[in-house]
Amino acid sequence: MVARWLRLSIRARLTTVIALILVVGFVTTNLISFRTSTEAIKSTLLKNELPLTSSNIYSEIQADLLRPILVSSLMANDTFLKDWLLGGERDVSRITRYLEHIHREYGVFTSFLISDKTLSYYHFSGRSRHVKPDDPVDAWFFRARAMEVPYEVNVDVNQEQDKQITIFINYRVLDYQGRFIGLTGVGLNLKSVARIISRYHDTYDRNIYFVDDAGKVVVRSNNAGVREDNILTAPGISTIAADLLEREEGYFEYERDGETMLITTRHIPDLGWHVIVEQSEAHALRGLWRGLFTNMAVGFVIICLTIVVIYYAVSLYQRRLEDMAVTDKLTGIGNRQMFELELDQAVRLRRRLGQTFSVVLFDIDHFKQINDSFGHLKGDEVIRKVADAAGRVIRRSSAICRWGGEEFIVLLHGCALKDALEVAERMRATVAAEPLFTPDDATRVTISLGVAEVVGDETGEHVLAHADHALYVAKQAGRNRVVAHGA
Helix, strand or coil: CHHHHHHHHHHHHHHHHHHHHHHHHHHHHHHHHHHHHHHHHHHHHHHHHHHHHHHHHHHHHHHHHHHHHHHHHHHHCCHHHHHHHHCCCCCHHHHHHHHHHHHHHHCCCEEEEEECCCCEEEECCCCEEECCCCCHHHHHHHHHHHCCCCEEEEEEEECCCCCEEEEEEEEEEECCCCCEEEEEEEEEEHHHHHHHHHHHHHHHCCEEEEEECCCEEEEECCCCCCCCCECCCCCCCHHHHHHHHHCCEEEEEEEECCEEEEEEEEEECCCCEEEEEEEEHHHHCHHHHHHHHHHHHHHHHHHHHHHHHHHHHHHHHHHHHHHHHHECCCCCCECHHHHHHHHHHHHHHHHHHCCCEEEEEEEECCHHHHHHHHCHHHHHHHHHHHHHHHHCCCCCCCEEEEEECCEEEEEEECCCHHHHHHHHHHHHHHHHCCCCCCCCCCCCCCEEEEEEECCCCCCHHHHHHHHHHHHHHHHHCCCCCEEECCC
16 A cells, blocks of 8 residues: 555656646747747738738739829820810810710720810810819819929819719820910729729738828728828827838838737839738737647647656556565565565554554574575575465465565554464464475475564564564474464
8 A cells, every 4th residue: 555655656746747848848849939930920921921912002003093194194295185275275075075085095084174274174074164263172273283293193072973082193284385284184983993902902801001191091991990091190000100101111010909010011102102001910820829729739639648658657667666676576575675664554553543463573494404405496486485375374455575585574454463373373384284396295394483463652663573582482492383472
C-alpha cells in the first residue's frame, strides 16, 4: 500500500511537470508563430494587397473617368464649337446635334455647352435655359469661369436629367486669342463609379472611398465604416486625415470603435480625388485566428493523448523501478527497504487505530554448510525454496521480505503473539518438509524463528530488537524451533 501511494505521488508529479512543459511549449510556439504571421499578413496587406486594390481601381477610374476628360478637351478645342459661339450662336439645332453626337458616340451620361456671352445652357437633349449669377444652382459656372486651370471635376446635381448626381468634367472654351468664351463638357453618372466600388467591395470585402482634396467623401462603398461627409471630422480617421490628404500615396492605421483599421490611399491628380481602400485588421486576420484556434484544439488533443501515453509508460517503468528498489532479486519477495516501509505503516496504524502486529524473524540453519557442500548456486536455490515455502503459509495482507543473506522477516498485520506463533510454527514445518532439489535427493533444511508482538508505544526498532533476541534464543536452544519474545 505504501509503495502504491509512492508510485501514484511520483507519477502524478512527473506527469504534471511533463504536461506543463508540453502545454507551455506548445502555446508559446503557437503564439510566437501567430504574432509573426500577424505582422507578415499586416505588412502584406498594407504594402501589397490594399495598394494593388487601389491600383486596380485607379486603372478602372482612368478608363471610366479620364476618358470623359479627354472628350471634354476635344470639345473645348473643336473649331466647330468655337466658330459657332463666335458666330453668334445661330441655328441652335446644329449645336444640339453636335452635343447629341458626343453623347451617343462616346457613351457619356450628359454633354453640354454654356455660352459666356449669352449665358445660354445648351444640352444634348435639345433643352436649353439661361444660367443666372444670383442662382445658387448655377454658382458652379461662374466659379469655373474664373478658374485658372483648363478644367475641373465637379460632383453635382444634373438639373437637366432628373436631378441625378453626376460627375461633371467642366472644360473652359477659349477663342483663338485665348479669351474665355464658354464652358463645355460631359458628365458621368455617379452610379458607374458606385458600380466599380461595389464590385471591389464584394470581391475583396473592403471599404472603398473617393475623397476630394478638401477631405469631402464624394462616394463610398455600401456599409462603409466612415459615414460622415468629411474625413477631417470623422471619428478615428480624422487623426490621420490631414497627413493622408497631403500624400500622393501611402498606408496608414487608425482606431475606430476599438478596432484597428488598415488603409491605403492613392491620389488621382486628374480628378483631384483620393481613392482610399480600407479593411479592418480583425477581418484580415480572421483566417489566421481560425487557424490558431484549430491548431490549439488539435494540439491540446495531441497533448492529452501524449500525456496519457506518458502516464502509462511512466507507470510501467516506475513500477519496474520500484519493484527493483523494493524487491529482492534472488527470491522475488520484498527486500529490507520494503520491509522498513511496511513496518513504518504498521507503527502508524498502531498509534492511530490501536491495531496490533507481530514480527517473525528467521534464518536457515547451518546454511554455510549447504554452500560448502553444494556450492553457492545450490545455496541460492535453497534460499529461493525457503522463501517460497514460507510465503505460502502467511496471508496476502502480511509481508515476507529477505532481511539479508539467509535471514528472512515477516510482518503479520493485525496478528497477536499467540496467532503469530501458530503461523511461525506452520512456516517451520512447511520449510522442513520442502524438497530442495530436482530430482528430490531427500535434502532438507530447517529454520529457526523468533517472534515478537508490538507492545504499548513501542517503535518498530523495539519490535525488531525483540524478534532478533528471540531468534538468538531459538538458535542457542538447538535451532529448528520457534521462540517468542519474553517466553
